[in-house]
Amino acid sequence: MKRRTVVKGALAGTGMLAAPAYLRAQSAKKLSVLTWNIADQAELFKVEFGEFKAAHPGVEIEWLDKKGPDLPAFYQTQIVAGTPPDIVDIQGALWVEYAANGGLVDLTPYLQKEPDVAKRFNPDYLNGWVYKGKTYLLPFYVAKTLLYCNKTMFKEAGLAGPPQSFDELIGFSDKMAKGEKTGFLTLNFDWLYWPLFKMNGVELLSPDGKKAAFNTQATAELLARFAKSTASGGINKIAWTGRWVEPNGAFASGTVGMLHAHSASYFFVKGQGPWINADTLGAAQLPGFWSTPTNHGFAISKGSKNPDLAWEFIKFMTSDKSASAFFKTRSVLTANVAADKEGLASLQKTEPLAAAVLQTQIEHTDKLTGNWPLPYDAGLKDAFWPEIQNAVLGRKEPKQALADAERAVNRLLARKA
Amino acid sequence: MNRYPRWPIHLALVVVSGVMLVPFYWVLKTSVSGENIYAYPPSIVPARIHPFFYVDVWYAIPFARYLMNSVVVSAIAVAGNVVFNAMAGYALTHGFRGKGFVVLLFLTCMMVPFQATIIPAYLITGRLGLLDSWLGLALPQCSTIICIFVFKASFDAVPRSLIDAARIDGLSEWRIIWHVMMPLSKSAIATNVILAFIWSWNNFLWPLIMTRTADMQTLPLGLARFLSYQEDTTGALYAFCIMVLAPGLLLFLMAQKEFMRGLTSGAVKG
Amino acid sequence: MAGVWRVRRQRTRLALLLWCFLAPSLAIFLLYRVIPVIWNLVLSFQYWSPLKPAEPAGLDHYEDLLYDDVFWQALWNTLIVIASAPIGIVLALVLALLVNAEIRGRDAYRTIIFTSYPLMTVAVAIIWRWMFDERVGLLNYAARSLHLIDTPIPFLNSFTWALPCVIVANIWQMLGFYMIILLTGLQNIPHELHEAAAIDGASAAGRFRRITLPLLRPSIFLAFVIGMLNSVTSFDLVYVMTGGGPGRATEILVTYIYKLGFNQTKFDDAAAVTVVFFVLLVATTWGANRFAGGEAGAAETE
Numbered sequence: 005m006k007r008r009t010v011v012k013g014a015l016a017g018t019g020m021l022a023a024p025a026y027l028r029a030q031s032a033k034k035l036s037v038l039t040w041n042i043a044d045q046a047e048l049f050k051v052e053f054g055e056f057k058a059a060h061p062g063v064e065i066e067w068l069d070k071k072g073p074d075l076p077a078f079y080q081t082q083i084v085a086g087t088p089p090d091i092v093d094i095q096g097a098l099w100v101e102y103a104a105n106g107g108l109v110d111l112t113p114y115l116q117k118e119p120d121v122a123k124r125f126n127p128d129y130l131n132g133w134v135y136k137g138k139t140y141l142l143p144f145y146v147a148k149t150l151l152y153c154n155k156t157m158f159k160e161a162g163l164a165g166p167p168q169s170f171d172e173l174i175g176f177s178d179k180m181a182k183g184e185k186t187g188f189l190t191l192n193f194d195w196l197y198w199p200l201f202k203m204n205g206v207e208l209l210s211p212d213g214k215k216a217a218f219n220t221q222a223t224a225e226l227l228a229r230f231a232k233s234t235a236s237g238g239i240n241k242i243a244w245t246g247r248w249v250e251p252n253g254a255f256a257s258g259t260v261g262m263l264h265a266h267s268a269s270y271f272f273v274k275g276q277g278p279w280i281n282a283d284t285l286g287a288a289q290l291p292g293f294w295s296t297p298t299n300h301g302f303a304i305s306k307g308s309k310n311p312d313l314a315w316e317f318i319k320f321m322t323s324d325k326s327a328s329a330f331f332k333t334r335s336v337l338t339a340n341v342a343a344d345k346e347g348l349a350s351l352q353k354t355e356p357l358a359a360a361v362l363q364t365q366i367e368h369t370d371k372l373t374g375n376w377p378l379p380y381d382a383g384l385k386d387a388f389w390p391e392i393q394n395a396v397l398g399r400k401e402p403k404q405a406l407a408d409a410e411r412a413v414n415r416l417l418a419r420k421a
Numbered sequence: 422m423n424r425y426p427r428w429p430i431h432l433a434l435v436v437v438s439g440v441m442l443v444p445f446y447w448v449l450k451t452s453v454s455g456e457n458i459y460a461y462p463p464s465i466v467p468a469r470i471h472p473f474f475y476v477d478v479w480y481a482i483p484f485a486r487y488l489m490n491s492v493v494v495s496a497i498a499v500a501g502n503v504v505f506n507a508m509a510g511y512a513l514t515h516g517f518r519g520k521g522f523v524v525l526l527f528l529t530c531m532m533v534p535f536q537a538t539i540i541p542a543y544l545i546t547g548r549l550g551l552l553d554s555w556l557g558l559a560l561p562q563c564s565t566i567i568c569i570f571v572f573k574a575s576f577d578a579v580p581r582s583l584i585d586a587a588r589i590d591g592l593s594e595w596r597i598i599w600h601v602m603m604p605l606s607k608s609a610i611a612t613n614v615i616l617a618f619i620w621s622w623n624n625f626l627w628p629l630i631m632t633r634t635a636d637m638q639t640l641p642l643g644l645a646r647f648l649s650y651q652e653d654t655t656g657a658l659y660a661f662c663i664m665v666l667a668p669g670l671l672l673f674l675m676a677q678k679e680f681m682r683g684l685t686s687g688a689v690k691g
Numbered sequence: 692m693a694g695v696w697r698v699r700r701q702r703t704r705l706a707l708l709l710w711c712f713l714a715p716s717l718a719i720f721l722l723y724r725v726i727p728v729i730w731n732l733v734l735s736f737q738y739w740s741p742l743k744p745a746e747p748a749g750l751d752h753y754e755d756l757l758y759d760d761v762f763w764q765a766l767w768n769t770l771i772v773i774a775s776a777p778i779g780i781v782l783a784l785v786l787a788l789l790v791n792a793e794i795r796g797r798d799a800y801r802t803i804i805f806t807s808y809p810l811m812t813v814a815v816a817i818i819w820r821w822m823f824d825e826r827v828g829l830l831n832y833a834a835r836s837l838h839l840i841d842t843p844i845p846f847l848n849s850f851t852w853a854l855p856c857v858i859v860a861n862i863w864q865m866l867g868f869y870m871i872i873l874l875t876g877l878q879n880i881p882h883e884l885h886e887a888a889a890i891d892g893a894s895a896a897g898r899f900r901r902i903t904l905p906l907l908r909p910s911i912f913l914a915f916v917i918g919m920l921n922s923v924t925s926f927d928l929v930y931v932m933t934g935g936g937p938g939r940a941t942e943i944l945v946t947y948i949y950k951l952g953f954n955q956t957k958f959d960d961a962a963a964v965t966v967v968f969f970v971l972l973v974a975t976t977w978g979a980n981r982f983a984g985g986e987a988g989a990a991e992t993e
Contacts, residue, residue, distance in 0.1 A: 508712035532972035538727035669809030
């Protein structure tokens with residue numbers, strides 16, 4: 005008797021616990037949006053989503069936000085399960101893998117129908133999201149690399165202004181290196197270091213993208229120079245081994261002369277380094293004006309059930325009004341020309357140093373590099389970068405390292421052919 | 422009994438305790454003072470102490486909701502573990518055809534790393550209709566092989582005479598488990614409870630993949646909120662870690678008494 | 692005659708009942724371990740990506756692994772991590788023996804040593820990453836304050852130190868856990884055995900070797916297997932502490948599997964690595980089982 009009631013109770017309990025938290029019944033239209041680690045914008049998004057819902061009655065918006073390393077795992081699982089979020093905010097080159105696998109909706113037809121949308125954006129940034137002639141993302145927010153200068157250290161070393169050439173870059177670094185102080189640091193994730201190579205004429209791949217093209221005498225000499233400067237302290241070792249916190253933290257401690265990073269670093273460094281103000285920090289372009297972008301864009305998943313509505317949504321989120329509001333709350337460039345102009349103007353009055361940093365982001369956008377629309381970008385990084393590390397840290401001879409890297413890259417490209 | 426000096430033991434244990442506690446001290450210190458751990462030189466004693474980070478954590482995320490989710494999920498996992506593992510452990514104390522195969526299967530199942538099972542596990546849970554639910558979150562953790570063997574070892578130590586007497590008295594196998602074995606296996610139960618709780622409480626990747634609605638998220642997922650965009654490790658982050666840690670630790674403190682009691686009674690029964 | 696039939700029926704009934712007891716656990720493992728392994732196995736012989744149909748690939752993925760430097764590095768690192776599991780266990784055994792002694796406050800010691808285990812691995816990774824930090828880390832600060840070194844040691848940025856540092860963090864987290872397992876085993880050894888041996892004139896060391904160790908074998912085996920499994924699957928720890936770097940110095944198979952699958956969308960390659968990893972773990976456990984005397988080290992005490 006007792007056992008039966010226990011069993012019945014257990015079954016009832018199981019049933020209750022198994023019920024999903026949200027109603028299975030589909031509302032008229034539901035959009036799910038997956039963003040990349042911007043949970044701090046909850047206030048702004050609540051307002052903006054409200055506006056969108058007012059303009060499109062009957063629509064529900066589900067907002068998901070995942071931190072960078074978690075987002076791909078979550079997104080891919082959802083794709084396999086057939087329930088991908090309609091809109092996804094993607095950082096860097098990950099979008100190409102999804103696009104190449106047919107996971108994203110081609111936005112070109114939409115843009116052709118509404119040419120005004122494309123005109124909103126800085127064309128150089130927008131073109132960063134073209135794969136095989138098709139556009140897949142609209143810009144959400146963008147950043148590219150620049151050169152931060154520790155003016156105090158420059159003065160101590162008797163240097164006038166930012167370096168104007170690669171030789172000066174190395175020379176200044178070596179001059180500023182003394183004891184615990186080093187001259188130069190760069191971030192190295194996602195090809196952010198590539199402008200240093202590009203400015204010296206190094207090409208990664210042949211024009212048809214089928215073979216490695218970097219194994220040249222010139223590159224070997226370049227690596228040798230890096231190695232020499234790293235060994236003597238001109239270039240801080242963390243440039244080659246650090247991720248995000250170490251290089252930015254090192255610069256924030258005030259012991260590094262120059263930091264080659266993107267605009268997001270400014271806010272982190274400023275938080276960590278109380279010495280930073282307009283007199284002590286300078287923002288400049290790298291000599292030669294090359295830079296690598298780290299961008300976020302909105303894409304529509306192929307599995308979306310409401311692609312047209314999703315298009316309306318990303319159009320709305322990147323409109324002048326929304327982009328402007330986003331710029332103001334996050335102090336980041338949106339690639340929406342009007343919003344950026346307005347945002348910079350107002351930032352100039354409140355925080356001129358931040359404005360100077362962001363100003364570099366809209367200059368020289370024709371010289372973007374390190375942003376190849378290749379679906380095997382991650383594999384390419386894995387084949388190339390470790391060997392470069394070996395060379396500049398003095399663990400391998402540059403020629404050997406380049407040969408090994410070339411072999412690895414060619415093998416990767418051959419497999420993809 | 423043996424006369425041996427106690428103080429070297431105390432010394433060694435104090436040193437070890439120190440080593441174990443130093444990182445903790447730092448987590449605790451930062452959580453109440455909010456000092457930047459990237460400041461140099463590191464300060465041993467915090468300058469200003471205030472509990473506001475704990476308050477921050479409570480309001481920054483829907484803490485109460487996440488806490489409830491975590492409690493429910495862990496409760497299910499612990500209950501499942503105790504019941505299912507005891508049953509399986511008991512079965513393994515008998516010899517039967519295919520026992521070797523089952524033991525081998527269990528051992529091999531331990532060798533499967535979770536990261537490699539994410540997608541199939543998600544698809545299966547979807548098929549079962551358990552996505553975004555408490556049961557779905559708890560199910561993969563409702564039985565663990567290690568704990569099965571803990572029960573088995575404990576049951577093995579119960580003298581045959583007791584079991585035979587129970588059988589003669591007409592008790593069914595099921596009742597033998599609950600009325601004979603379990604009362605004598607308090608330490609195994611305590612171990613099961615502690616471990617099952619800790620594993621399900623701290624589980625991060627599975628709830629991350631499994632839950633869509635914010636309402637169903639468990640406590641560790643709130644962590645992402647504090648690992649901000651710029652990886653600023655702040656007092657709030659450490660306060661959060663302490664708050665997540667507290668229940669597991671409390672449970673251990675409580676269950677460890679049972680652990681001790683169960684052991685002394687076991688020695689007496691001889 | 693009827694008695695024999697009754698006994699046989701009872702035995703079959705018993706066997707059936709035992710399988711019913713095993714059923715819930717078996718079902719969970721079937722769903723969440725066995726089927727995923729099979730999924731990985733099948734996938735490792737196909738070309739597949741989430742939105743495309745699968746095509747047969749034969750042994751292509753395994754062949755790719757042979758030429759994949761990262762795979763070999765990760766494999767090597769994983770082997771090192773496996774080999775480091777005994778260190779933690781030996782330390783834990785010493786601690787268990789100490790805590791098992793008749794001293795006051797051993798409850799407190801036991802609790803303190805165990806505190807590290809319930810802490811979220813992500814938190815452990817963050818705090819240890821800070822402790823090893825070259826510029827502001829506690830270890831460098833302490834060493835320099837004590838004038839042990841002049842220049843800071845770049846623990847996590849060094850190709851030689853990074854993996855040992857991760858292992859240290861892992862041992863720190865797991866020490867209490869191993870200790871509890873070994874302690875349970877120690878306390879299951881009847882006092883009478885020790886007393887009898889002491890009366891017979893056996894030394895403490897002799898008693899340890901002849902009585903304690905053999906009876907502790909199942910616990911040691913259990914601790915080793917758990918320790919090995921935990922350290923090689925400590926994805927969170929490696930990912931947050933070093934991300935696999937510098938270079939690939941701390942890349943272990945499980946982080947490589949994750950990166951292949953979710954960063955490079957190459958689930959089929961990840962499946963091949965998973966299969967290799969699985970075989971490696973099974974082989975290691977089997978080897979440890981043999982070493983511990985078979986039957987999961989369970990000594991026949993009857």
